Amino acid sequence: MTGLDLKKIVRDIREFEGLTRKKPIEDIVRIFENVRSDYQGTIIDFGDDAAVIGIGGDDVILFAADGIWGKITEASPWWAGYSSVLVNVNDISAMGGRPLAMVNILSTDNMDACEQLIKGISDGVKKFSVPMVGGHMHPDTPYTSISVAIIGIAKKDCIIRSDTAQAGDAVIAAYDLDGRLGPNSPYSWDTTSFKDPSQVREMYMVMQKIGEAKIATAGKDISNPGTIGTLGMLCESSKVGAMVDLDRIPVPDSVDLEQWLKVYPATGYVLTAKEENASECIRIFRDAGITAAVIGSINDSRRLEIFNEDSKATVFDFNSDTITGINMDF
Amino acid sequence: MTGLDLKKIVRDIREFEGLTRKKPIEDIVRIFENVRSDYQGTIIDFGDDAAVIGIGGDDVILFAADGIWGKITEASPWWAGYSSVLVNVNDISAMGGRPLAMVNILSTDNMDACEQLIKGISDGVKKFSVPMVGGHMHPDTPYTSISVAIIGIAKKDCIIRSDTAQAGDAVIAAYDLDGRLGPNSPYSWDTTSFKDPSQVREMYMVMQKIGEAKIATAGKDISNPGTIGTLGMLCESSKVGAMVDLDRIPVPDSVDLEQWLKVYPATGYVLTAKEENASECIRIFRDAGITAAVIGSINDSRRLEIFNEDSKATVFDFNSDTITGINMDF
Numbered sequence: 001m002t003g004l005d006l007k008k009i010v011r012d013i014r015e016f017e018g019l020t021r022k023k024p025i026e027d028i029v030r031i032f033e034n035v036r037s038d039y040q041g042t043i044i045d046f047g048d049d050a051a052v053i054g055i056g057g058d059d060v061i062l063f064a065a066d067g068i069w070g071k072i073t074e075a076s077p078w079w080a081g082y083s084s085v086l087v088n089v090n091d092i093s094a095m096g097g098r099p100l101a102m103v104n105i106l107s108t109d110n111m112d113a114c115e116q117l118i119k120g121i122s123d124g125v126k127k128f129s130v131p132m133v134g135g136h137m138h139p140d141t142p143y144t145s146i147s148v149a150i151i152g153i154a155k156k157d158c159i160i161r162s163d164t165a166q167a168g169d170a171v172i173a174a175y176d177l178d179g180r181l182g183p184n185s186p187y188s189w190d191t192t193s194f195k196d197p198s199q200v201r202e203m204y205m206v207m208q209k210i211g212e213a214k215i216a217t218a219g220k221d222i223s224n225p226g227t228i229g230t231l232g233m234l235c236e237s238s239k240v241g242a243m244v245d246l247d248r249i250p251v252p253d254s255v256d257l258e259q260w261l262k263v264y265p266a267t268g269y270v271l272t273a274k275e276e277n278a279s280e281c282i283r284i285f286r287d288a289g290i291t292a293a294v295i296g297s298i299n300d301s302r303r304l305e306i307f308n309e310d311s312k313a314t315v316f317d318f319n320s321d322t323i324t325g326i327n328m329d330f
Numbered sequence: 331m332t333g334l335d336l337k338k339i340v341r342d343i344r345e346f347e348g349l350t351r352k353k354p355i356e357d358i359v360r361i362f363e364n365v366r367s368d369y370q371g372t373i374i375d376f377g378d379d380a381a382v383i384g385i386g387g388d389d390v391i392l393f394a395a396d397g398i399w400g401k402i403t404e405a406s407p408w409w410a411g412y413s414s415v416l417v418n419v420n421d422i423s424a425m426g427g428r429p430l431a432m433v434n435i436l437s438t439d440n441m442d443a444c445e446q447l448i449k450g451i452s453d454g455v456k457k458f459s460v461p462m463v464g465g466h467m468h469p470d471t472p473y474t475s476i477s478v479a480i481i482g483i484a485k486k487d488c489i490i491r492s493d494t495a496q497a498g499d500a501v502i503a504a505y506d507l508d509g510r511l512g513p514n515s516p517y518s519w520d521t522t523s524f525k526d527p528s529q530v531r532e533m534y535m536v537m538q539k540i541g542e543a544k545i546a547t548a549g550k551d552i553s554n555p556g557t558i559g560t561l562g563m564l565c566e567s568s569k570v571g572a573m574v575d576l577d578r579i580p581v582p583d584s585v586d587l588e589q590w591l592k593v594y595p596a597t598g599y600v601l602t603a604k605e606e607n608a609s610e611c612i613r614i615f616r617d618a619g620i621t622a623a624v625i626g627s628i629n630d631s632r633r634l635e636i637f638n639e640d641s642k643a644t645v646f647d648f649n650s651d652t653i654t655g656i657n658m659d660f
Contacts, residue, residue: 133381149479
């Protein structure tokens with residue numbers, strides 16, 4: 001694809017609010033750092049989609065929490081409730097885990113918004129077949145917000161982490177392209193609300209299959225920072241760099257690349273794998289109805305660079321940049 | 331104790347905001363009800379301090395979430411952060427579980443309040459020795475709030491539930507009386523912030539010991555609704571009544587009974603046990619530094635009544651009253 005303004009793309013990605021909001025994580029991690037080493041049961045904590053908790057034996061518990069951006073809650077309480085389930089299921093699925101249960105924290109003083117929000121949660125619960133087993137409600141707050149925490153289970157040696165990519169690995173981007181933008185945000189690609197629950201469940205098992213096949217070196221679900229921003233977070237925590245060919249990124253027919261790079265694709269992953277395992281990863285994605293392609297490779301430069309046939313540009317240089325700051329100093 | 335105005339005590343308990351805030355739980359439960367039966371792994375969900383999730387084998391995962399009342403967050407962000415750990419540890423401990431890990435959701439646009447709040451969380455993490463393994467931060471909300479979710483582990487057959495009290499059981503109230511009121515609320519009894527972590531940890535193991543000894547029939551930690559309000563929730567979910575002798579409730583020297591009944595005692599439990607096991611429960615509490623006494627008994631009236639030497643009054647009649655509404659209709 002010619003005519004892309006790579007400098008503008010870089011600026012857009014770096015200044016995109018979906019990415020810059022990740023910054024305060026750095027400060028929080030620093031404060032909690034001093035209690036991490038006390039605890040023997042934890043295998044991974046901050047920095048991955050979910051924390052991994054050893055419970056003895058072969059299984060581990062995955063544990064994550066995610067809240068929904070205030071802007072989305074205001075635009076559509078139903079979509080906020082629905083998305084609060086989707087993003088949490090993604091946190092577990094992306095690591096190769098099976099979601100077990102969720103709890104929620106709801107704050108509101110607006111009973112109309114609250115009702116739509118709860119309807120959205122309930123529809124999400126049915127769609128993804130993960131039960132909401134408890135929660136806490138603040139019925140007297142001057143705002144409406146929803147946060148959800150989730151637990152899942154996985155075999156200890158089948159987890160897909162995000163801090164384990166290695167120089168030489170292929171970078172794969174995978175998306176369910178059968179979706180639609182909005183209606184509540186130009187950066188939200190809905191791939192689930194109009195699909196049958198059994199179809200959605202099947203699709204969300206894909207990372208578990210890849211995890212159990214032990215053919216990925218690292219992976220992460222594509223979240224608010226978009227495809228390149230998410231790959232940036234993966235590179236940052238793996239202490240590596242990457243080179244990405246923009247022309248190889250799968251893009252829906254109805255969306256242009258510049259926008260697509262900032263979209264939350266609902267069912268979307270960046271994955272790294274040894275070159276010889278990349279085609280098997282892509283096959284497993286395809287069997288689940290997900291379009292995947294090798295879009296580049298991991299190197300040891302600690303820079304994330306993008307190119308197309310015209311030009312090349314550096315998006316992040318982790319020798320000086322930080323996204324979350326995790327794994328940079330300890 | 332003479333001169334108590336039981337009618338005023340009843341009115342105070344019924345109208346206490348710590349209790350009436352529990353009401354909206356009813357509506358939420360009704361909405362989620364339709365997805366509960368789909369899920370085989372869940373043993374208990376809404377209505378107990380924590381949900382119980384089967385994972386195969388003898389162990390179960392306990393899973394709970396709690397947020398901190400906005401009033402407390404405004405009064406002292408440090409205390410709100412500290413308490414967010416304490417109340418969640420209580421949710422697991424009260425059921426006889428061992429806390430494993432927490433995640434948090436922090437919303438703020440006030441970096442000063444946020445810093446104090448995180449300091450409070452961090453101090454709570456050190457005090458209770460439960461790691462904070464992840465979280466989500468909303469750095470751009472027009473308010474400051476903190477919510478925490480927690481997981482714990484327990485032996486399936488050693489869990490102390492709150493819906494299993496039976497007519498004829500003794501009712502035990504147990505408190506750490508070595509504490510102090512406030513400073514941020516006249517209804518908050520602080521028993522931990524000034525104590526050594528090892529002492530606090532030992533104390534919070536007490537329900538695990540009682541659970542493993544299999545000598546309790548039901549139990550619950552005393553939360554915002556206070557001693558009688560919490561016992562009311564236990565009676566409501568167990569579909570039983572209780573008769574409580576106010577004169578037998580352990581009260582700190584520095585606090586009068588009317589106030590004590592509305593206090594969140596930090597380390598406080600209501601427990602039910604067969605008459606013949608009550609003294610063993612009280613001994614285990616005493617060994618942990620907790621003052622416990624039989625304060626009444628469970629009956630099948632579905633009314634919670636209080637009395638002292640002068641008079642008697644009905645606090646809740648669950649034939650018509652609801653606190654949370656849980657277990658009333660299904």
